Amino acid sequence: MPNDLRIVFAGTPDAAVPSLRALVAAGANVVGVVTRPDAPLGRKRVLTPSPVAAAAEDLGLPVVKAARLDAEATERIAELSPDLGVIVAYGGLVREPLLSAPTHGWINLHFSLLPAWRGAAPVQRALIAGDEVTGAAVFQLVPELDAGDVYARTTYVPGADDTAGDVLTALAERGSELLVDVTRQIAEGSAVAVPQSGEPTLAPKLSLADGLLDFARPASEVLARFRGVTPEPGAHTTLKGERFKIHAARRSDGGSLPPGTVEATKGGVLVGTATEAILVERVQPAGKAAMAADAWFRGQRGDVELGS
Structure with a gap:
């Protein structure tokens, strides 16, 4: 890759790390990293650098830490004299004058097939909606949310039991290759972007309430929501009025049960829905550690109904 293009990279979570590492490995001139x-993480709330900050330190790259891309952050980034901004899941909006500060503006790796699922939670929303095909796109950042012209995209078919975490991990790797290709084309002057076409759908950030499983819905919908909210914000139901987390669940061939009814089976427990029962393999009762679902169930007395 031509290394005379000065690149500023902005990103925060694990999903952005493969792109940063791929750019550096390809010989890109990354002059700074914004994260x-x-x-504070863990029970002791220890202040911990973001995954991107840790990767940047490992790569020996200068880091700008900013809660939002305000005037101060804009000034610090401008001092790096960037030719191109690259953003992957930073967690904040790029507005003017920062949007136009780099010579080539900013490109964004987004984990959906734009214009589908514009917003903060594209993978999660796609799985909840039951999309059979998802993907990633690299596009030119513009003031309107995720609406810029698209340079390249790649499709991905999730496995039947893949969670949002699984899909995001896969797309982070695939997307990093796409991002490097587009960056190289911009550096060489051969990049071509095309306008988005089709009706946009929105993917707002998930709340804790989005993780609530409704066993009165068909099994396909229950599992789609489970996959979409795992690992974050996490799937849950209630048991005797207390929050009850579900960490692992999948399809089963165990027949049907009344919605929310629990029955022991090999490898976990069956939970009834409006159609066939689903297999729940790992749970976390209120105030306890996560455990195998069958081990939890053996400790219960009488009939058990989730959603109660």
Whole structure:
């Protein structure tokens, strides 16, 4: 890759790390990395650098930590004299004058087939909606949310039991290759972007409430929501009025049960829905650690109904 193109990379979570590493491995001239500030993690709330910050330190790259891309962050980025901004899941909006600061503007790796699922949670929303095909796209950042012209895209067919975490991991790797190709084309002057076509759909950030499983719905819908909210914000139901987390679930051939009714089976427990029962393999009752579903069920007395 021509290394005279000065690149500023912006990203925060694990899903952005493959793109940063791929750019550096391809010989890109990454002059700075922008990421969100250290965040308190774990029970002891220890301030911890973002995955991108940790990767940048490992790669020996200068880091700008900013909670939002305000005037101060814009000034620090402008001091790097970037020719191109590259953003992957930074967690904040790029507005003017920063949007136009790099000579070639900003390109964004987004984990959907735009214009489908514009917004913060494209993979999660696609799975909840039951999309059989998803993907990633590299596009030119514009003021309107995820609406810029698209340079390249790649499709991906999730496995039947893949969660949002699984799909995002796969797309982060595939997307990093796509991003490197587009960056190389921009550096060489051969990149071509085309306007998005079709009706946009929106993918707003998920809340804790989005993780609630309704066993009165068909099994396909219950599992689609489970896959879409796993691992974040997490799938849950209630048991005797308390929050009850579900960490692993999939299709079963165990017949049908009344919605929410639990029955023991090999490898877990069956939980009834409006159609066939689903297999739940790992759970976390309120105030306890995660455990195998069958081990939890053996400790229960009498009939058990989730959603109660």
